[in-house]
Amino acid sequence: xxxxxxxxxxxxxxxxxxxxxxxxxxxxxxxxxxxxxxxxxxxxxxxxxxxxxxxxxxxxxxxxxxxxxxxxxxxxxxxxxxxxxxxxxxxxxxxxxxxxxxxxxxxxxxxxxxxxxxxxxxxxxxxxxxxxxxxxxxxxxxxxxxxxxxxxxxxxxxxxxxxxxxxxxxxxxxxxxxxxxxxxxxxxxxxxxxxxxxxxxxxxxxxxxxxxxxxxxxxxxxxxxxxxxxxxxxxxxxxxxxxxxxxxxxxxxxxxxxxxxxxxxxxxxxxxxxxxxxxxxxxxxxxxxxxxxxxxxxxxxxxxxxxxxxxxxxxxxxxxxxxxxxxxxxxxxxxxxxxxxxxxxxxxxxxxxxxxxxxxxxxxxxxxxxxxxxxxxxxxxxxxxxxxxxxxx
Amino acid sequence: xxxxxxxxxxxxxxxxxxxxxxxxxxxxxxxxxxxxxxxxxxxxxxxxxxxxxxxxxxxxxxxxxxxxxxxxxxxxxxxxxxxxxxxxxxxxxxxxxxxxxxxxxxxxxxxxxxxxxxxxxxxxxxxxxxxxxxxxxxxxxxxxxxxxxxxxxxxxxxxxxxxxxxxxxxxxxxxxxxxxxxxxxxxxxxxxxxxxxxxxxxxxxxxxxxxxxxxxxxxxxxxxxxxxxxxxxxxxxxxxxxxxxxxxxxxxxxxxxxxxxxxxxxxxxxxxxxxxxxxxxxxxxxxxxxxxxxxxxxxxxxxxxxxxxxxxxxxxxxxxxxxxxxxxxxxxxxxxxxxxx
Numbered sequence: 146x147x148x149x150x151x152x153x154x155x156x157x158x159x160x161x162x163x164x165x166x167x168x169x170x171x172x173x174x175x176x177x178x179x180x181x182x183x184x185x186x187x188x189x190x191x192x193x194x195x196x197x198x199x200x201x202x203x204x205x206x207x208x209x210x211x212x213x214x215x216x217x218x219x220x221x222x223x224x225x226x227x228x229x230x231x232x233x234x235x236x237x238x239x240x241x242x243x244x245x246x247x248x249x250x251x252x253x254x255x256x257x258x259x260x261x262x263x264x265x266x267x268x269x270x271x272x273x274x275x276x277x278x279x280x281x282x283x284x285x286x287x288x289x290x291x292x293x294x295x296x297x298x299x300x301x302x303x304x305x306x307x308x309x310x311x312x313x314x315x316x317x318x319x320x321x322x323x324x325x326x327x328x329x330x331x332x333x334x335x336x337x338x339x340x341x342x343x344x345x346x347x348x349x350x351x352x353x354x355x356x357x358x359x360x361x362x363x364x365x366x367x368x369x370x371x372x373x374x375x376x377x378x379x380x381x382x383x384x385x386x387x388x389x390x391x392x393x394x395x396x397x398x399x400x401x402x403x404x405x406x407x408x409x410x411x412x413x414x415x416x417x418x419x420x421x422x423x424x425x426x427x428x429x430x431x432x433x434x435x436x437x438x439x440x441x442x443x444x445x446x447x448x449x450x451x452x453x454x455x456x457x458x459x460x461x462x463x464x465x466x467x468x469x470x471x472x473x474x475x476x477x478x479x480x481x482x483x484x485x486x487x488x489x490x491x492x493x494x495x496x497x498x499x500x501x502x503x504x505x506x507x508x509x510x511x512x513x514x515x516x517x518x519x520x521x522x523x524x525x526x527x528x529x530x531x532x533x534x535x536x537x538x
Numbered sequence: 539x540x541x542x543x544x545x546x547x548x549x550x551x552x553x554x555x556x557x558x559x560x561x562x563x564x565x566x567x568x569x570x571x572x573x574x575x576x577x578x579x580x581x582x583x584x585x586x587x588x589x590x591x592x593x594x595x596x597x598x599x600x601x602x603x604x605x606x607x608x609x610x611x612x613x614x615x616x617x618x619x620x621x622x623x624x625x626x627x628x629x630x631x632x633x634x635x636x637x638x639x640x641x642x643x644x645x646x647x648x649x650x651x652x653x654x655x656x657x658x659x660x661x662x663x664x665x666x667x668x669x670x671x672x673x674x675x676x677x678x679x680x681x682x683x684x685x686x687x688x689x690x691x692x693x694x695x696x697x698x699x700x701x702x703x704x705x706x707x708x709x710x711x712x713x714x715x716x717x718x719x720x721x722x723x724x725x726x727x728x729x730x731x732x733x734x735x736x737x738x739x740x741x742x743x744x745x746x747x748x749x750x751x752x753x754x755x756x757x758x759x760x761x762x763x764x765x766x767x768x769x770x771x772x773x774x775x776x777x778x779x780x781x782x783x784x785x786x787x788x789x790x791x792x793x794x795x796x797x798x799x800x801x802x803x804x805x806x807x808x809x810x811x812x813x814x815x816x817x818x819x820x821x822x823x824x825x826x827x828x829x830x831x832x833x834x835x836x837x838x839x840x841x842x843x844x845x846x847x848x849x850x851x852x853x854x855x856x857x858x859x860x861x862x863x864x865x866x867x868x869x870x871x872x873x874x875x876x877x878x879x
Contacts, residue, residue: 203698204802367847372808374798377582378843381575398700398800405706405799409713409725428702 180283180489184258186481189230192473193254195247195265195275195286196466197240202371205395205422206240206267208463209289213264215451216470229481231474234260238275240268247271248278255282261480262286262473262491264466269293269302270344276305285310285492287473289466292316292421293348297514310495310515312468312505313439314522316345319420320352322523323391323437326538327353327418328360331435333388335363337415339379341394342368349393349420369403371396376403380410389416397425404431421523424461430532439465440524440536442506468505472498549870553834564845577722579844580837585728585797587836588735592790593813594820594828595742596658596783602823603759603779605674609681610661611787612810613688618654618788619801620692622646623701632704639708643796647734650792651785658784659777667773685810692803705796731793738786739829746825751778759823808852812839815859821872830870 194213197206217231234257236250247266254260255278263279263286266272272291279286287310294317295301296309327333336357340350354364365387367379371394380403383390390407394400400423407413408431417434424438441448441464451467452459476494480486500509510518525538564576593615600608625646630636637645665684669677705727713725746752757765758775766772794809795801812835820831835855842851862869 199693199698200804203693204700207698370852372804374794374800374805375582375586375839377585378579378840381578381582382844396700398702398802401702402799405704409706409727411723428700 180492181487182258182283183485183487184261186477186484186486188228189232190261190477190481190486191232191234191257191259192470192477193236193250193257193260193263193265193284194233194470195236195238195250195254195263195271196267198235198237200237200239200242200246202240202267202395204398205290205462206238208460209265209267209466210235210463211455211460212451212463212467213289213470215447215454216467217474219447219450220474229478231477233264233470236265238266238268238271240266240271244268244270244274247275251275251278251282251284251286255279255284260284261477261486261488262495264289264469264473267291268343268345269296269348272296272305272309273302276303276309280305280308283488283492284308285473285476285488285495287312287469287495289313289463289469290421292319293344297516299514306514307492307496308515310472310498310511312465312472312509312517313421315516316348316352319437319523320349320356322525323349323353323418323420324356324360326435326437326525327357327389327391328362330538331389331416333362335365335384335387335389337365337367337383337387337390339367339369339390339392341371341392341396341399343371343395345395345422346393346420350391353391353393369399371399373399374402376406377410380407380412383407383412383415385412387412387415389418391418393420393422395422397423397429400429401431404429404434422462424526424534426461426528426534427458427532430528432528432530434528436526436528436534437523438526438534440506440522442502442504445504445506447504464504468500468503468509471500471503472509475500546871549866553870560841564841574717574721575844577716579840581716581722581724581728582844583837583840584833585731585836586840587816587833588732589790589794589797589832590809590812590816590835591829591832592735592738592786592793593809594816594832595739595825596787597814597817598820598822598825598828599755599779599783601817603755603776604666604677606666606677607681607814608661608666608783609678609810609814610665610684610688611783612806612808612813613685613692614654614657614661614784614806615787615791615794615809615813616692616801616803616806617657617688618650618784618791619795619805620696620701620791621653621788622650622792622795623703623801625649626703626708632708635708643709646792647789650788652788654788654791655781655785658780658787661784662777662780667776685806689803689806696803698803700800700802703795703799703801705799709796727797731797734789734793738789739825742782742786743825745782751775755779812855815855817869819859819862819869821869824869824871827869827871834870 196209197203217233220226221230238247238250254263263284265288267290269291285308289312291311292313292315294315299306338350338354340346357364392400400419404417417431419436421438423429423436472495476491479494480490496511503509512518524536526534527537529535596611600606629642635642661684665680666677669680709727713723716722754770754775757770758772762772816831816835817828820827838858839851839855842854
C-alpha cells in the first residue's frame with residue numbers, strides 16, 4: 146500500500162512538472178494574447194513605474210520617481226491633454242535587496258490589464274530578472290538607468306528585443322570616455338579603481354580598468370560595499386603617489402564621505418573620478434573631482450522648472466527617467482489615437498519614437514536592439530567649488 | 539572563582555598571542571606597507587571599535603538583566619544619529635553654527651542621548667514589558683518587529699536619502715602624526731570619539747559598581763524575584779537599564795555621524811549586528827567583555843579591509859563570531875562568576 150502511495154505521488158509530481166514544462170513552451174502564445182488584448186483607452190491611460198522606492202538605492206530611485214512624475218504632471222496639466230490624462234502606478238523594486246521584488250512588480254503590471262507600458266526598472270540586474278514578466282504580459286518597458294551593455298545584445302542576458310528600451314547610453318559608451326579622459330587629458334599613470342560590488346559598478350570598473358591596462362597605466366583594484374561608511378582602512382592602502390581614484394558608484398553621499406575621509410587622511414591631492422551614478426550636484430561636492438554622466442540640456446525649460454521646484458537640487462540621476470516617461474506616454478497616446486490600444490501597439494510605438502529634441506540635449510530615437518541612436522554618449526564634468534558640475538568634455 | 543579568573547586570563551593570554559602572531563605576520567609577510575600601515579589600521583580599528591563597544595554595551599546590559607536579545611537596539615542607534623543631525627540642523631548646520639562648535643556638539647550628544655534613552659523606555663514599556671512572562675521567543679519576535687517599525691518610521695519621517703553631518707567641516711580635518719610626518723595619522727575627531735567612548739564606558743562601570751541603581755541592576759540580573767522581595771522594583775530597574783543602554787547607543791549614533799558623516803534609515807541594521815557580535819565575542823552580559831569585543835570587532839574589520847582585497851571584512855568578522863562560539867561559547871570574558879548587570 147505504501148509503495149502504491151509513493152508511486153502515485155511520484156506520478157503526480159512528474160505530471161505536474163510535465164505540465165509546467167508544457168506551459169513554458171506555450172509561453173509565446175501567452176505573450177501574444179496578452180500583448181494583443183484590446184484596452185479601451187478612455188480619458189485616463191495607465192502606465193507603470195518600476196523603481197527602487199525603498200531599500201538601499203531608494204535615494205536615486207526616488208529621483209527617478211520624481212522626474213517621471215514631473216513629466217506626467219506637466220503632461221496632465223496641458224489643456225490639449227485634457228482627454229488624454231496619464232495615471233502612473235508605482236511599483237517598488239527595492240534595488241539592492243533582492244531582484245525578486247522587481248519580478249513581483251513586473252508580474253503585477255503584466256496582470257493589470259490597464260497598464261499599457263512601463264517606465265523602468267532601474268537596475269540592470271532587475272531588467273534581467275524581470276524580462277520574462279514583462280514579455281509574458283506583452284509589455285514594453287523603458288529604463289532610465291539600466292546601462293549594462295549586454296542587456297541589448299540579444300543573447301548574453303537573454304533576448305528582450307522589441308520589449309526593452311533605454312534612455313541612457315550603455316556602459317560600453319561610458320568606459321572609453323572615462324579612460325580617454327584619464328589617459329589623454331589628465332595623463333594619469335597610476336590609477337586606483339574601487340567598485341561598490343554592484344553589477345553596474347563592477348561592469349564599469351572592469352571596462353575602464355581593461356582599457357587603462359592596455360595603455361600601460363598601473364591599475365590597482367579594490368572594492369567597498371554600498372553599506373560602508375568607514376573607508377579609513379581602504380584609504381590607508383592607497384599609495385600617496387596615486388594620481389586618481391575611479392569610483393563608479395551609485396550612492397553620491399558615499400562618494401562625498403569617501404572624499405572627506407581621503408582628505409582627512411592627508412591624501413586630498415588624489416583626484417576622484419566618478420560615474421553617472423554619482424551625478425548629484427550638491428551631494429557629491431569634493432571640489433576638483435571628475436564625473437562622467439549623460440549630458441543634459443541646462444537651458445531646457447523642463448530642467449529649469451524641475452530645479453526650481455526642488456529648491457535648486459536637480460537630482461540629475463533621475464533625468465533620463467523623465468525621457469523614459471516621455472517615450473512611454475508618447476507611445477501610449479499614439480496607440481490610443483483610435484480610442485483603443487493593445488500593448489503590442491504601444492511597443493511598436495515606443496520603437497518608432499522620434500523626439501527631435503529632449504532634455505538630454507539630443508534627439509531620441511531607438512535602434513532595433515532598444516538602444517538610443519547616436520549621438521547618445523557621455524560627457525565629462527568637473528565639480529566646482531560651489532558644488533556645481535561643470536561640463537568640460 | 540579562581541578557576542573563572544584563570545579561564546579569563548587564559549582567554550586573554552590566547553587572544554594576546556594571536557594578536558602578536560597576526561601583527562608579525564601582517565608586517566613581515568604582507569606585501570603592503572609595513573609597521574606604519576599596520577598601526578594606522580590599528581588606530582582606525584580602535585576608533586571604529588569604540589563605536590561598536592558603545593552599541594554592544596546596550597545589548598549586553600539588556601541581555602544581562604532580561605536574557606533578551608534586543609534586536610531593535612541598532613535602530614535606536616540610528617534614531618540617535620538622526621536626532622543629533624536634527625539638533626545640528628536646527629542650530630545652523632556644520633558650515634554656519636549658531637553657537638560655539640563645542641557647545642553645539644555637546645547639545646547634539648545630550649539631546650540624542652536623552653531622545654534615544656526615552657525611545658528605549660518606550661520600547662521597553664510597550665513592546666517588552668507586556669511579554670515579560672511570555673515564552674522567550676515572544677519578546678524576541680517583538681524585538682524584530684520593533685526594529686522594522688523603527689526603520690520604516692525613519693523612512694517615512696526622514697525619507698530614504700542619506701543625510702550628511704559634514705563632521706569634517708564642523709570640527710576640521712586636523713589631527714596629529716604619531717612618529718613623524720610620515721607616521722600614523724590620528725584625527726582629532728577620532729581622538730574625541732575614543733576618549734568619549736572610554737569616558738562613557740567608565741561612567742557606566744562606576745554606575746554599576748558603586749551606585750544604588752547599579753546594585754539594584756546586579757540584584758535584578760541575579761534573581762529578579764528575589765530582588766523584588768528585597769524591596770527593589772524590577773520594572774523601574776529594567777526601565778533604567780533600557781534608558782542607559784539606549785542613551786549610549788544614541789551617543790554612538792552621534793559619534794558615527796561626526797566621524798563618518800553619512801546617516802540613513804537602514805544604518806542601524808549592520809551596526810546593530812556588529813554590536814551584537816561584539817557583545818557575544820566579549821561575553822554577553824559582561825560590561826568589560828562588551829568593551830573588549832567592540833574593540834576587537836573594530837580591529838578585525840579594519841585589518842581585514844586593509845590587508846585583504848575586495849570587501850570581505852564582514853565575512854571575516856562574522857566568521858570569527860562563529861569561531862568564538864564554537865571554541866568559547868560564553869565569549870572571551872563571559873564566565874558565570876562574572877559580575878553582570
